[in-house]
Amino acid sequence: MTAVRFEHVSKWYPRYHQLVRGFKASLLHLPETLRSFKREQFLALHDVSFQIQKGETVGLVGANGSGKSTTLALIAGVLVPQTGRVEVKGRVCPLLELGAGFHPDLTGRENIVLNGILQGLTRREVLGRMDEIIAFSELEYFLDQPIRTYSSGMIARLGFSIAAHLDPEILLIDEILSVGDLHFQEKCRDKLREIKTRQVTIVLVTHASAEVRRLCDRAIWLQEGRVVGTGDPDSVLARYEQSPCVVR
Amino acid sequence: MKDLLLVLTQKEIKVRYKNSWLGYAWSVANPLAFALIYFVAFGIFMRVEVPNYPLFLIAGLFPWHWLANSIGAAPNIFLANATLIKKVRFPRNVLVASTVLNDGLHFLLSIPVILGFLIAFRFAPSWSWLIGIPLLALAQFMMAYGLALAIASVNLFFRDLDRLTAIAITFLFFLTPIAYSSSMIPTPYQAMIYLNPIAPLMVSWQQLFLSGSLSWPLLLLSYGYALACLGLGSLVYLKLSSRFAEVV
Ligand SMILES: Nc1ncnc2c1ncn2[C@@H]1O[C@H](COP(=O)(O)OP(=O)(O)OP(=O)(O)O)[C@@H](O)[C@H]1O
Ligand SMILES: [Mg+2]
Numbered sequence: 001m002t003a004v005r006f007e008h009v010s011k012w013y014p015r016y017h018q019l020v021r022g023f024k025a026s027l028l029h030l031p032e033t034l035r036s037f038k039r040e041q042f043l044a045l046h047d048v049s050f051q052i053q054k055g056e057t058v059g060l061v062g063a064n065g066s067g068k069s070t071t072l073a074l075i076a077g078v079l080v081p082q083t084g085r086v087e088v089k090g091r092v093c094p095l096l097e098l099g100a101g102f103h104p105d106l107t108g109r110e111n112i113v114l115n116g117i118l119q120g121l122t123r124r125e126v127l128g129r130m131d132e133i134i135a136f137s138e139l140e141y142f143l144d145q146p147i148r149t150y151s152s153g154m155i156a157r158l159g160f161s162i163a164a165h166l167d168p169e170i171l172l173i174d175e176i177l178s179v180g181d182l183h184f185q186e187k188c189r190d191k192l193r194e195i196k197t198r199q200v201t202i203v204l205v206t207h208a209s210a211e212v213r214r215l216c217d218r219a220i221w222l223q224e225g226r227v228v229g230t231g232d233p234d235s236v237l238a239r240y241e242q243s244p245c246v247v248r
Numbered sequence: 249m250k251d252l253l254l255v256l257t258q259k260e261i262k263v264r265y266k267n268s269w270l271g272y273a274w275s276v277a278n279p280l281a282f283a284l285i286y287f288v289a290f291g292i293f294m295r296v297e298v299p300n301y302p303l304f305l306i307a308g309l310f311p312w313h314w315l316a317n318s319i320g321a322a323p324n325i326f327l328a329n330a331t332l333i334k335k336v337r338f339p340r341n342v343l344v345a346s347t348v349l350n351d352g353l354h355f356l357l358s359i360p361v362i363l364g365f366l367i368a369f370r371f372a373p374s375w376s377w378l379i380g381i382p383l384l385a386l387a388q389f390m391m392a393y394g395l396a397l398a399i400a401s402v403n404l405f406f407r408d409l410d411r412l413t414a415i416a417i418t419f420l421f422f423l424t425p426i427a428y429s430s431s432m433i434p435t436p437y438q439a440m441i442y443l444n445p446i447a448p449l450m451v452s453w454q455q456l457f458l459s460g461s462l463s464w465p466l467l468l469l470s471y472g473y474a475l476a477c478l479g480l481g482s483l484v485y486l487k488l489s490s491r492f493a494e495v496v
Contacts, residue, residue, distance in 0.1 A: 013494055023406035077337035078493040092337075100335035105263045114255055118336040123251040 002089065003170055003201040004052040004075055009084035011070055011225075015040035044070045046225040047084070054090070055199040057192075059212035059233060061240055062222035068205045071222070072096060072172045075203065090169030090201065093119060098176055099155050104148035108139060108158055111147055115162050129165050136191070137161035138184075152179045164191050170201045178208060189215065209237050252338065256346035257353075263328075264350075275317075275354035276361050279309040286427050298429045300458070303369050307457035308426035308450055310362055311384075314355040315392050315446060316417050318348045322396035323403040323410035330496045340492060341485055344400055348393045352385065362457060374460025383467065384452055387474040391449065394477030398484040404495050405488070424450050445473035 045067045052058050060068045073079040074086050076094035094101075101118060102111045112133055116126030134140055137157045147155065156176040163171060177188050192215055196202065204216060212219055212233050219236040221229035223243075229236045265271030283305040291301040298304050322344070326333060329343050359381070363373055403409040424447050425433070433441055441447050448469040455461050 014491075023408050023412060025408075026406060073334075073493065076335070078334060080490040094335055096335050100331050102331055103259060103263065103329070104331070106259060110259070110262070114259060114332075115336075117251050117255050118332060118338050120338075123255065 001054045002051050002087070003054040003056070004050075004089075004203070005085075005087040006048050006050050006071075006074075007085040007087075009045055009048045009074065009081045009086055010043065011045040011067075011074065011079065011081050012041040013044050015042050044225050045074075045081070048222075048225070048227055049084075050220055050227060050230060052201060052203065054201055055196075056218060057196055057202040057204065057216045059216035059219040060203060060205045060222065061207075061209070061212060061219055061237065063245060066222040067225040068222055069096065069174055072174050072203060072205060075170070075172055088170065091120065091167075092170045092172060093163045093166055093168030094172045095159050095163045095176055096172065096174045098152055098159070098179065099147070101159070102147050102155065105146050107146055108143040108150070109134075111158070112162055116166055119166055121166060126166075133161045133165045136165065136187075153181060153184070156180050157184055160188055160191075164188075164195060168195075168200055170203070171195065172203050174205045175207070177211070178206065209241065212237060249339075249342075252342050253346055253349070256342055257350050260346050260350045272354060272357060275313070275351075276358045279306070279313045279358075280361075282313075283309050290427055296428060296432070298432070300369060300371075303365060303371065303458060304429065304454065305427065306362055306365050307454045310355060310358055311388065311453040312421065312424070312426050312450060314351045315388060316421070317351045318392040318396050319399065319413060320417055321347055321351075322399040323413055325396065325400040326404055326492060326496055333496050334493050340489055341397055344397045345393055348389060348396055351392070352389055356381075356385065366457070371458070376460045376462060377456065380452075380456040380460075380462050383462070384449065384456065384470070387467075387470045388449055390474040391446065391470075391477045394474070394479070394481030397481035398477075401481075401484050401488045401492075404492060420444070420446060423447070425454075426450055429454075442469060445477065448473065 048067075048071070060071060062068055070079065072094065073096065074081055075088055076092050076096065077086075077088065078094070078096075101115050103114060106114065109130075112130060113123065113126050116129075117123060134143060137160075139154060139157060142150065142154065147158075150158070156179045159176055160173075160180070163173075177185055180188060189211075192202065196215075202215075204212065206212060216233050218231065219229075219233040219240075220227060221236050221240050229239055261271055265274065283302065286305050286309075287302050290296045291298075291305075325343050325347055326340065332338075332343075333340060366373060399409060399413055421427075423441070423444050425441060430438065430441060430447075430451055448466045452463065452466045452470055455463060455466075
């Protein structure tokens with residue numbers, strides 16, 4: 001069964017200046033504004049097609065700016081592609097960039113509830129898992145402090161603990177494990193292995209090749225918004241590591 | 249969905265006021281301070297002739313502050329929740345609903361203060377409040393929600409909307425019979441005041457609090473404008489919401 005299917009997906013980002021310029025200036029330069037809507041776009045993903053089977057663990061690799069986070073955001077349904085189709089079957093638990101899904105002024109505990117509810121659980125369900133989440137994150141001591149006082153590793157710990165305990169069907173992990181300390185990384189790896197046995201689909205974005213080799217069944221290599229390689233992690237990574245560096 | 253609204257409203261109170269009692273105190277102190285200053289400037293110095301002018305001011309300023317607070321906060325609603333919007337797919341309009349609901353609750357909770365002033369001036373509350381308050385509050389919720397949704401959405405694309413909103417709120421205030429009564433307006437302009445979408449609603453609140461009467465034509469007009477605002481807001485939101493995550 002396919003959990004995620006991308007069919008000829010292209011994603012542009014707007015590059016219009018209004019964002020910086022504001023409404024008044026846009027009106028003052030109306031013709032220019034209208035033109036810039038059409039012209040200034042940035043192609044982040046170009047005709048991307050792939051499938052991920054249910055229960056598969058897939059590593060997404062590629063240089064900075066190659067479109068990995070964009071791909072995850074499309075799977076999470078946060079972004080919508082301009083052309084092509086994204087089909088996702090199952091409840092997605094996205095662990096996108098660090099701190100996403102948290103409100104900086106709320107405490108760790110309040111953020112756990114907020115985050116769980118945003119992901120579609122009821123308040124009672126989240127509260128029922130609260131203890132497990134807290135225990136796994138090992139952050140008891142800081143739980144009543146606002147998130148903005150947390151270190152990056154602590155935020156990552158909290159984020160991973162929540163996602164791992166909300167019974168995801170599709171788990172998206174963008175890079176956040178690398179900021180955890182060695183002990184926590186090891187703990188996450190064990191947890192991911194356990195989650196894998198439950199037929200959860202995992203998409204892992206990381207620059208640590210070892211991680212992909214250890215955990216993933218398959219790797220997809222993105223370069224400048226295109227899929228340039230897919231298959232067994234060892235062979236894809238071998239080619240990726242030898243390729244000249246392409247950053248845009 | 250219910251839980252989402254609840255948790256977001258709690259979060260809103262927490263983030264904005266740190267402490268829910270403080271939030272309530274502000275929602276009472278703010279309109280009272282304005283009532284005092286208008287009473288001094290217009291009532292004593294400019295000698296505006298409105299019977300029971302302090303009461304008249306209070307009856308209009310409390311509901312006005314609900315509307316003004318919600319609309320004033322609107323440009324930043326999505327921006328302040330950027331970390332949530334970028335991560336999870338959830339109905340983002342709930343963020344706006346929770347802001348408006350929060351201001352609305354504060355207004356409803358401050359009605360006893362209005363009642364206190366009425367009694368101090370030897371006015372009696374009326375049974376008609378029991379239907380009047382829910383009817384007017386619903387219309388005002390729809391209106392504030394619709395306008396705030398439109399403003400919050402558009403502000404992601406044109407970031408200077410908060411300045412324009414602040415100016416618009418000032419305009420709206422002085423074009424609405426709150427500091428003056430509608431009978432003071434010269435006849436040729438009398439009808440024109442109802443071109444202002446919030447005027448019928450504010451006049452209805454004043455009549456309800458001061459004389460316990462509900463004017464059905466004004467109520468109908470209020471609902472007409474409220475529905476129009478709701479429609480406008482929903483339309484703008486539907487059109488733009490799929491791109492929130494990439495511009496926020
Ligand atoms: N919101 C946005 N608006 C405009 N351009 C964007 C936006 N988000 C991403 N981009 C552009 O799209 C391209 C792909 O970005 P993406 O975040 O998917 O890269 P990535 O593969 O995750 O890189 P990294 O390894 O650095 O995390 C980048 O060149 C970036 O400049
Ligand atoms: Mg990235």
